[in-house]
Amino acid sequence: MFKWRSDRKQAEEHKSHSLNVDELKKQLEEELASCSDISFRTIKKDGKKILTSFLSSLIDKSSLDEFILQSLQTNFTKNMTLEEVAQILPIAQLSASNQLKEIVESIIEGSVYIYVEGEPCGLLANVSKTAERSLEKAETEALVYGPKISFTESLPINVNILRSNVKDAKLCFEDIEVSTRVKARIKIVYIKDIADPNNVETFRQRISNLKVDYIPDTTVLGQLIENNSWSVFPQLMTTELPDRISIGLLSGKVAVLMDRSPAALYGPTPFFTFFESTEDIYMRWNMAFFLRMLRLTAIFLSVLLTPAYVSVLTYHYEVIPSPLLVSLGQSRANVPFPPVFEALLLEFIIEMLREAGARLPTKVGQTMGIVGGIVIGQAAVDAGFTSNILIIIIALSALGSFTTPSYLMGTAIRIIRFPIIIMAGFWGGIGIMVAFCFFMIHLLKLDSLGRPYLSPAYPLRLSDLGYSMFRYPLEYLSKRPATNQPKDNDRFPFKKAKEKKDVDE
Amino acid sequence: MLKVRKRIFFTVLILCVLFVPGCVEQKQLEKLGLVTAVGYDLEKKNVIRGTVVVHQFDPMAQNITKMITTTANTSRGLRQGQNLQSNQKLVTGQMRCVIYSKELAKKGVIQLVDALNRDSTVGNMVYLTVADGSAKEIMDIDKTNSKISLGTYLYNLIKQNVESEQILSPTLQEFNHNYYDIGKDPVLPVLKVQNRDVIIKGLALFKDDQYIAELGPKEHFYLKILSDKFNAGTHELGFKRSDFERIRLKKGEHSIRDVYSKLFIDIDSINSHAKLKLIDKKTLKFKVEVKLDSRLLESTEPLDYSNPSSIKFIEKKLNQAMEKDINGLMKYFQKLDVDPVGIGNEYKAHLRGKNLSKKEWREIYKRASFDVQVKNRIVKTGVID
Numbered sequence: 001m002f003k004w005r006s007d008r009k010q011a012e013e014h015k016s017h018s019l020n021v022d023e024l025k026k027q028l029e030e031e032l033a034s035c036s037d038i039s040f041r042t043i044k045k046d047g048k049k050i051l052t053s054f055l056s057s058l059i060d061k062s063s064l065d066e067f068i069l070q071s072l073q074t075n076f077t078k079n080m081t082l083e084e085v086a087q088i089l090p091i092a093q094l095s096a097s098n099q100l101k102e103i104v105e106s107i108i109e110g111s112v113y114i115y116v117e118g119e120p121c122g123l124l125a126n127v128s129k130t131a132e133r134s135l136e137k138a139e140t141e142a143l144v145y146g147p148k149i150s151f152t153e154s155l156p157i158n159v160n161i162l163r164s165n166v167k168d169a170k171l172c173f174e175d176i177e178v179s180t181r182v183k184a185r186i187k188i189v190y191i192k193d194i195a196d197p198n199n200v201e202t203f204r205q206r207i208s209n210l211k212v213d214y215i216p217d218t219t220v221l222g223q224l225i226e227n228n229s230w231s232v233f234p235q236l237m238t239t240e241l242p243d244r245i246s247i248g249l250l251s252g253k254v255a256v257l258m259d260r261s262p263a264a265l266y267g268p269t270p271f272f273t274f275f276e277s278t279e280d281i282y283m284r285w286n287m288a289f290f291l292r293m294l295r296l297t298a299i300f301l302s303v304l305l306t307p308a309y310v311s312v313l314t315y316h317y318e319v320i321p322s323p324l325l326v327s328l329g330q331s332r333a334n335v336p337f338p339p340v341f342e343a344l345l346l347e348f349i350i351e352m353l354r355e356a357g358a359r360l361p362t363k364v365g366q367t368m369g370i371v372g373g374i375v376i377g378q379a380a381v382d383a384g385f386t387s388n389i390l391i392i393i394i395a396l397s398a399l400g401s402f403t404t405p406s407y408l409m410g411t412a413i414r415i416i417r418f419p420i421i422i423m424a425g426f427w428g429g430i431g432i433m434v435a436f437c438f439f440m441i442h443l444l445k446l447d448s449l450g451r452p453y454l455s456p457a458y459p460l461r462l463s464d465l466g467y468s469m470f471r472y473p474l475e476y477l478s479k480r481p482a483t484n485q486p487k488d489n490d491r492f493p494f495k496k497a498k499e500k501k502d503v504d505e
Numbered sequence: 506m507l508k509v510r511k512r513i514f515f516t517v518l519i520l521c522v523l524f525v526p527g528c529v530e531q532k533q534l535e536k537l538g539l540v541t542a543v544g545y546d547l548e549k550k551n552v553i554r555g556t557v558v559v560h561q562f563d564p565m566a567q568n569i570t571k572m573i574t575t576t577a578n579t580s581r582g583l584r585q586g587q588n589l590q591s592n593q594k595l596v597t598g599q600m601r602c603v604i605y606s607k608e609l610a611k612k613g614v615i616q617l618v619d620a621l622n623r624d625s626t627v628g629n630m631v632y633l634t635v636a637d638g639s640a641k642e643i644m645d646i647d648k649t650n651s652k653i654s655l656g657t658y659l660y661n662l663i664k665q666n667v668e669s670e671q672i673l674s675p676t677l678q679e680f681n682h683n684y685y686d687i688g689k690d691p692v693l694p695v696l697k698v699q700n701r702d703v704i705i706k707g708l709a710l711f712k713d714d715q716y717i718a719e720l721g722p723k724e725h726f727y728l729k730i731l732s733d734k735f736n737a738g739t740h741e742l743g744f745k746r747s748d749f750e751r752i753r754l755k756k757g758e759h760s761i762r763d764v765y766s767k768l769f770i771d772i773d774s775i776n777s778h779a780k781l782k783l784i785d786k787k788t789l790k791f792k793v794e795v796k797l798d799s800r801l802l803e804s805t806e807p808l809d810y811s812n813p814s815s816i817k818f819i820e821k822k823l824n825q826a827m828e829k830d831i832n833g834l835m836k837y838f839q840k841l842d843v844d845p846v847g848i849g850n851e852y853k854a855h856l857r858g859k860n861l862s863k864k865e866w867r868e869i870y871k872r873a874s875f876d877v878q879v880k881n882r883i884v885k886t887g888v889i890d
Binding site: 313314316317326328425 | 532
C-alpha cells in the first residue's frame with residue numbers, strides 16, 4: 001500500500017564488518033556519519049585492543065562504566081574467547097553479531113558494541129536508557145470512578161501494566177515486524193483461548209503488510225490499517241486506559257501496543273463501543289444504564305437539533321407548538337440572515353471557540369470561555385445577529401457531543417452536523433432525512449476489523465445489548481459478547497451466579 | 506467503467522443538491538403572517554365576510570397580532586383580499602380556530618369546511634365553532650382586549666373544556682367524520698362575547714351542515730354521556746324535597762334550610778358507558794343503556810349516607826330522574842330531526858350490506874322509539890378533591 005521507498009540493495013544487508021579495530025571504527029563512523037554523538041572507547045589490555053562503540057545520548061553512562069568498562073578492565077585476559085568475555089559482563093541482554101547492518105541498528109537503539117580484536121564477531125550489550133515519564137492519571141479519558149493509571153510512552157512499562165492487570169498465563173504478547181524506515185516496536189496483545197484467531201490474524205496481517213516510513217502513534221497505526229479511510233467515523237479505538245484494554249481482552253478483543261505511543265489500539269470496536277466508558281462497568285448497573293441512555297440521547301440531539309431548527313424555521317412553520325410560536329418568531333424577527341446561515345455561523349463560532357480553547361494554556365483558556373460564553377453569546381443576540389433560541393440549541397448540541405467518552409467520536413459527531421444543517425437548509429425535513437439516511441447507510445456499510453460496525457443493533461445480537469447499548473446487572477453478563485466471536489463464550493456459570501450464598505452453606 | 510458511472514452519479518447528486526432547492530418554496534417564519542383564527546360572516550347574498558387574526562413578527566410593531574377583514578364570494582377569495590392588506594404573506598399552517606356566524610351556519614357551512622379540508626397546511630385538529638352573533642364581534646375582542654392573542658385564547662378555551670370533558674371535541678376531523686358518516690350529525694360549541702371576553706355558551710346542533718338549535722349546558726351532560734366514554738363531569742339534579750324525607754337527617758345542627766325550596770344533588774360521573782342497541786328492527790325500538798359510576802359531591806339537604814339502603818334509595822331516585830331527562834332529550838332530538846348521538850350508526854350496523862342514504866335515515870329516524878335505562882352506582886360519598 002504505502003511504498004514510500006524502494007527496497008535497498010540486498011547485498012548490503014548481509015555484510016560482515018572488518019576485523020581490524022581501526023577499520024571497524026572507520027566503517028562504523030561512515031555508517032553513522034550523521035550521528036554526531038557516536039563515541040568510541042578503546043581499551044588496551046594484555047596487548048589486545050577492545051573497542052566499545054555506542055551513541056552517547058542513548059545509553060546509560062553509569063552502567064556502561066560499571067558493568068562493561070570496569071569488568072573488561074579488571075577481568076579481561078589475553079586468551080579469552082568471545083563466550084568467556086560474555087561471561088564476565090554482568091549484562092542481561094547480550095548477543096553476538098558481526099553484521100554491520102545489524103550492529104548499526106542496535107547501536108541506534110541504544111546498545112553498546114564490544115569488539116575484541118581478532119575475534120570473528122563482537123558482542124552487542126543493551127544498556128539503553130530511554131526518556132520516560134512516570135505513570136500518571138489519564139488525561140484525555142478522565143475518570144471519576146475506577147483505576148486512574150494510564151499508559152505511558154514506554155512499551156515495557158505498558159506491557160508491565162497489562163501483565164499485572166491480567167495475570168493470565170494465556171495472555172499473549174506477539175511481536176510484529178513492520179517494514180518501516182524507522183523501526184517500530186509493535187506488539188499484538190490477546191488472550192489465547194478467548195480471542196478469535198481471525199481477529200488476531202487480521203491485525204497481524206494488516207500490520208505486517210504495512211510499508212510506511214514512520215508510524216508516530218497507535219492512532220496513526222489505526223488509520224493505516226482500518227478498512228475505510230474515507231469515513232469520518234473511527235473504526236478502531238485507541239485508549240490510554242489499561243483497565244479498558246484488560247476488560248476488552250477478557251471479552252475477546254485484541255489490542256495493539258506500540259513503543260513510544262501512550263495509547264493502545266484495540267478492536268473490534270463497533271460504533272457503540274465509542275459511547276462506553278469504563279466507569280459504566282465500575283458503577284452500579286442502573287446508573288450506568290441511565291448514563292448510557294443519556295449519552296445516546298445526547299448524540300441524537302446533538303446531530304439533529306440544529307438541523308431541525310433550521311428546517312422548521314425555513315419550511316415547516318406548521319409544526320411549531322403554539323406556546324413556542326411567539327418567542328421563536330420574536331427572536332427570529334431581529335435576525336437578518338436566513339436560518340441556515342444563522343445556524344452555520346453559530347456552529348462555526350462554537351467550533352472556533354472549542355478549537356481555540358483546546359490549543360491554549362489553561363489560564364488563557366478560562367478567558368476564552370468567558371469571551372465565548374458572555375461576549376459572543378449575549379452580544380450576538382443583542383446585536384440581532386442570532387436568535388437566543390438558537391444559542392440554546394447550539395449550546396445543547398455542543399454539550400451533547402462532549403458527552404461522548406471518545407474524543408475522536410465526539411469530533412466526528414460534531415462534523416457530521418454541518419452537512420446535515422446544509423441539507424436541512426436546502427431541502428427542509430426531507431434534507432435531514434436524506435442526510436441522516438446517508439449516514440445510516442454509511443454506518444451499516446462500515447466494519448471494524450471485519451466485524452459489522454453497528455454490531456449489537458444490526459445484526460441484532462440481543463445478548464450483546466447488555467454490554468454495549470445498555471448495561472445489564474453483572475450476573476446477567478455470563479456470556480462474552482458475540483460481536484467479538486470469542487473462542488470461549490462463558491465467563492461464569494449463569495445459574496450459580498444467581499444463588500446468593502449465606503454463611504451457613 | 507465503474508469509475509465513470511460513479512463519477513456521473515456523484516455529479517448528478519451534487520447538481521441535485523445545488524439546484525433542486527431552488528424549486529422548494531421557502532417559508533421563513535419571520536416573513537410570514539400566521540393566521541391563528543378565522544371568522545366567517547354572511548355579509549349579504551353570495552358574499553361572505555372573512556376576518557382573520559394574524560400573528561406578525563415585526564420587531565418594531567407593538568402589537569404582535571393584527572386583524573384583517575375583507576369580503577368575497579369564497580374563502581380563497583377572502584385569502585387573496587386579506588393578503589393585499591398584509592405586509593407579510595398570510596399562511597394558515599398555525600390556524601387553531603375557525604368561527605362561523607350563526608346566520609351562516611344556518612345556511613350550511615360544508616363548502617367552507619371543504620375549503621379547509623383541501624388546504625394541506627390546515628391541520629385536522631383545528632377547532633370549529635359557531636358564534637352566537639357575528640364572528641367579527643368575537644374577533645374584535647382581539648382589538649379591545651389587547652392582552653390576549655385571540656387564536657391562542659380560543660384554542661386554549663376549547664381545549665381546556667374538551668380536556669375537562671365539559672364539551673365534545675369540535676375538531677375538523679370530528680366534524681368531517683360526523684358529517685360524512687350517515688347516521689350521525691355534528692355538534693359544535695357556540696361562542697359568545699361576555700364582558701369583553703369570549704365564553705362558551707352552549708352546543709350547536711347540526712343537521713348535516715346546517716345549524717338547527719342550541720343545547721344548554723344541562724342537556725350537554727347527557728349528550729356527552731350518550732356519545733362518548735365520559736370520565737369526569739359534574740351534573741346537578743333537582744328533586745322534590747318530600748321525595749327524600751325518608752333518609753333526611755333531622756337531628757342536631759342539621760336542620761332544614763330554607764334557602765332552597767327543592768333538593769339538589771350534585772353527582773360527578775367518574776366512569777360512564779353508554780350502550781345503544783336496536784332491539785326490534787320492525788318497530789324501530791332502540792334500547793339506550795347507560796351505566797354510570799359516580800361520586801356524590803354535594804346535596805343541599807343533610808342526607809344519611811351511612812346506610813347502604815339509603816344509598817340505594819338515592820341511586821334509584823337519580824336513575825329515575827336521569828332516565829326521564831335522557832328520554833326527553835332523545836325526543837327533542839327526534840323532533841328537531843338531528844342525530845348527534847349516532848342512533849343511525851347503530852341502525853346501519855343491522856342492515857347487513859344494504860346501503861342507507863341520508864334521506865332514508867331521516868325518514869326512519871322519525872319513527873324510532875327509545876327505551877332508556879340508567880344504572881347509576883354511587884361509589885363514593887365522602888371526601889372530594
